[in-house]
Amino acid sequence: MGSGQVTDWQGKHVTVAGLGVSGVPAAKVLHGLGAKVTVVNDGDDARAREQAAELEALGVTVRLGDGTGPDSGSAAGLPEGTELIVTAPGWRPDHPLFAAADAAGVPVWGDVELAWRLRKPGAADWLAVTGTNGKTTTVQMLASILEAAGLRTAAVGNIGVSLLDAVLGDEVYDVLAVELSSYQLHWAPSLRAHSAAVLNLAPDHLDWHGSMEAYAKDKGRIYEGNRVACVYNVADKATEDLVREADVEEGCRAVGFTLGTPGPSQLGVVEGLLVDRAFVENRQKNAQELAEVADVKPAAPHNIANALAAAALARAYGVPAAAVREGLRNFTPDAHRIAHVADVDGVAYVDDSKATNTHAAQASLAAYDSVVWIAGGLAKGATFDELVAGAAGRLRGAVLIGRDRALIREALARHAPEVPVVDLGRTDTGAMLQAVQEARRLARPGDTVLLAPACASMDMFANYNKRGDAFAQAVRELGA
Template identity: 60%
Template sequence: MRPDWIGSADRFSPWPQARVVVAGLGSSGFAAADALLELGAHVVVLDDSDKQETAERAQVLEVLGAEVRLGTGSTAQLPAGTDLVVTSPGWRPSTPLLAQAALAGVPVYGEVELAWRLQHPDRTPAWLAITGTNGKTTTTQMLESMLQAAGLRAVACGNIGKPVMETVLDPEPYDVLAVELSSFQLHWSNSLAMHSAAVLNVEQDHLEWYPSMAEYAADKARIYERVTHSCVYNVADSNTERMVEEAEVTEGARAIGFTLGVPGLSMLGVVDDLLVDRAFVAQRKDSALELASVSDVQPFAPHNVANALAAAALARSYGVPATAVRDGLRNLHLGGHRIQTVATVDGVRYVDDSKATNPHAALSSLRAFESVVWVAGGQAKGTEFDDLVAAVAPRLRGVVLLGVDRHVIGAALARHAPDVPVEVLDSSDTGVMEQVVATAARMARPGDTVLLAPGCASKDMWPDYAARGDDFTRAAKALEQA
């Protein structure tokens, strides 16, 4: 019989009574299983993969007392007597194991939900959380840098960095967490209560996972539920403001907007090339506080300024001084593949934005340049490109398409930019990137930008977006050195 406390489990629940299935043995699954074993739960770990990294994690967990089943078919059946399932974030509810759990009334948590429940009550850090279709990682890194510039022990975690479970159980407690959350992680969470949270934007993405945009947006909106201090929304995206209006927040929580324009009351925005705060200042009715210069945001692009304002809103909600916002932006060193200039050849700039893995991200990137040879294609994930192409057609010198869904973008170009030259490369070999760059170079003119902003995921050809960006960078540098 399932323990009656499972639905409201916390750190002090009688875990030795529970049989918990951990579905998936990635980094978050390993952290969840490790924590549950420490609390005395009977843990069964399932993963269809038996690659070396998975097997090594399995070996460690078996030594600690877990039962581990690896290899094809391991996740096909929910083990008898399961009281709780902790799932990897990317698993769809329709996955047989999770569907069986739902049918049997077995609760399903994500690793983030479990981490929230297993925190030490005497050393619980504040959670400042970020989600959105695009900009999550950049904004989370900006926030982490601002918090650290204020002298706080802070770390970025969740969808980037360390698993949240590992972070909250760190022997040296953190003051505050900058938590990036994907829609998948939010889907499997039901009791999170953030100090403050932001939804940066909501655009088409992951429609191979969600039956509709409405369900995708609903999972994003979960981040605002039970917020205690500030719900940060994007003034330019009415969907995010509506999410705040509909959220069941803690009494006293505020709605805080961010905008690239002059901020209204309870907003952060831009005035005369300055990032300013008109939300967390005593005289906000008739004044604003300077936080930083637009030039402090690197790499510069309008959407990165918006990311900086969102991060600043979360930092200020936690009491971070204005100087730390400025210093955090100046000290920040982002990872590669985000609007990164990698070569300049004959007056043509080559820019790697391989991180632009959906149409909205690609649109933001394309809008940063006046005349572009666009390199695009990969796994479209059920998204459409008509609005993007219609918006940027006047900027396009030419387009080079590759990847499994290249025809999706090609069809949008034919409908909305029929006069733009398009080269389609049919190869599925990653070595095609040299041909991509050579083709783009022939199309470009001095003053143009050859921009890798694929608008698609990469795993049809590359292990991840970073590998795709690395190949583009190598090809562009080779051209530069020729």
């Protein structure tokens, strides 16, 4: 399909798989470039019909409820004449449409691949971040640091500005801080970042990828072709293994980050300071102070790791140490990420609704000494034994909500049988108020009531933001 200039697209038959936040912009962009665009979408709800009407008014063909199987008229043989599929990230690799594309020799790109191919000459470098947890925070920290260095930048990808807008819009950027999911990386074969980081690897989205090996392989794609630095987590050997397996440009370096004292070619922590032993002269002997741990908000261990990863990518891009400090000080975390809601009767109430998997919940639980834990929701194929066994000594009690709460209850019975557990059998949204009331009953002064569900939210709430809002509202009612 060539380099992606307008002349390449005129009259090309492109099928866009899925509407939603990435499919609609992709369809509009491709139509604007002169392609003949057909959108296929599995769903046929009110929102899909609204988006379809918007696209059809432009001249895009949309087929709703079309793409689920051989009888759909789409998946078996592809829309007639299809030369390329551009897919929304959520469509699984085993979807019949992609099997048909493979059989017909039709390439499949994701929205990230499309954006990469449509970059203009002299376009901004990409500093890319993936990992099971911490991606959004790290990318936002990175953008704050780059801004502090006077660079024109934006946080893009899964957050902030859409990638297509960033590469095609009138705004001129020096460098982009890019958050990439494993889904997006799976469909982005030609992406080549300036530098990239894999923050951590833990089982997640295995229903989509099929196996941990496939999930890790997709995460590792972010390192392919890196020019300056592949940033990995010293505490997570799997991330370093991905660096070793990557085919990078000559001279590209492996740079580790650690919460301990850094060795050469690492960033780490020494006596309350974030220090750099990777991007300094004579790194065998020298270290550069970047910031204080107190400059990181909140200063929970996993968030310090995020800050070090962001700093490593910024330093790979040549950012001075002073800008790292200023950028971290300027950064304000998003809502629902270890957000302190209130203190009631000597008990702290903390909203980490963003902890939608076991790895995130593990990091959250590790930040507090005595916790009444509110957990549960959609497990997405996860198991909870390792999480519960590691946190057992910190648990004052647990309150379980959501569809898959039994999985957590059983892990608690195996690994923390002495911890009192309240199992709420309801999954309506009002269950959160009851959960907070039960947590209050279990808590003692000095404890933390922590919403760190280790599960997705969609069984009870529209998203993790709504779940966190419900928690915060329930806490406010306690204190009223």
